[in-house]
Amino acid sequence: MAFLLHKDENGAARYGTFSIFPGGAVVHAVSTRFGGVSKAPYDEMNLALHVGDDSADVEQNRRRFLGWLGLDFERLTTPEQVHGDNILCVGERESGRGRLSYADAVPATDALMTDVPGVPLMLCFADCTPILLFDPVHRAAAIAHGGWKGTVRSIAAKTVRAMHEAFGMQAEDCFAAIGPAIGPCCYEIGIEVAEEFHKAFPKYNSDIISEENGKIWLDLWKANRLQLENAGLLPENIDVAGVCTSCHVRTYFSYRAEGPTTGRIAAVMAIK
Numbered sequence: 229m230a231f232l233l234h235k236d237e238n239g240a241a242r243y244g245t246f247s248i249f250p251g252g253a254v255v256h257a258v259s260t261r262f263g264g265v266s267k268a269p270y271d272e273m274n275l276a277l278h279v280g281d282d283s284a285d286v287e288q289n290r291r292r293f294l295g296w297l298g299l300d301f302e303r304l305t306t307p308e309q310v311h312g313d314n315i316l317c318v319g320e321r322e323s324g325r326g327r328l329s330y331a332d333a334v335p336a337t338d339a340l341m342t343d344v345p346g347v348p349l350m351l352c353f354a355d356c357t358p359i360l361l362f363d364p365v366h367r368a369a370a371i372a373h374g375g376w377k378g379t380v381r382s383i384a385a386k387t388v389r390a391m392h393e394a395f396g397m398q399a400e401d402c403f404a405a406i407g408p409a410i411g412p413c414c415y416e417i418g419i420e421v422a423e424e425f426h427k428a429f430p431k432y433n434s435d436i437i438s439e440e441n442g443k444i445w446l447d448l449w450k451a452n453r454l455q456l457e458n459a460g461l462l463p464e465n466i467d468v469a470g471v472c473t474s475c476h477v478r479t480y481f482s483y484r485a486e487g488p489t490t491g492r493i494a495a496v497m498a499i500k
């Protein structure tokens with residue numbers, strides 16, 4: 229299992245993919261900062277419309293990113309992410325929402341799923357955890373947004389459940405990937421957040437929270453992996469990129485490393 233960065237003909241990184249997803253049935257990628265047209269501090273491949281970047285630049289970036297993957301920009305579907313636990317099943321009716329305007333995005337939703345071929349789902353991130361799910365039996369895909377709030381609210385596990393209800397997915401058939409996100413090396417949290425995780429993960433507190441020199445550190449990658457395993461996914465079907473966006477701020481955007489005025493990478497999935 230691996231997260232592999234793909235490069236252009238000049239050797240510049242463009243986007244990453246996970247080897248765990250069976251080829252042929254699903255297209256997926258996680259973008260980097262590279263290959264776009266946005267100017268600082270959104271340089272270069274900012275894919276979010278709500279962060280103050282020029283919307284024409286964002287549209288061009290989105291078209292370019294989807295073009296690399298052979299996906300249809302007109303059907304690109306993306307939500308307004310609010311660190312909640314709403315999940316939407318995207319059908320033909322919602323297809324295309326949010327591609328050109330944030331006001332038109334699927335409102336207040338932190339996970340999208342679909343079994344409609346050719347509809348690219350996209351969520352944006354700067355340190356929060358991208359969780360990508362794929363059911364090869366029912367040919368359905370989902371992306372969830374797992375920041376600390378979404379993780380405490382069990383967005384990953386709830387998305388697995390929602391895929392079961394919508395498509396009949398069995399958890400043991402599901403493949404999952406946890407994308408680049410802030411790592412336990414850089415994610416210092418306060419006592420209030422630690423207490424939320426203690427309540428949400430009572431059995432695993434010492435696995436995901438560590439303390440050193442009076443500081444508390446959170447492992448969001450592991451918290452989401454544990455949540456997926458508890459939801460019934462097989463450990464061998466979960467791939468973790470293990471890439472810290474704060475450590476690798478030259479390749480990815482990082483809220484912690486750069487502050488609120490920065491761009492967003494995106495995770496995209498589409499059923500073929």
Ligand SMILES: [Zn+2]
Nearest residue numbers: 413414472475
């Ligand atoms: Zn780090």
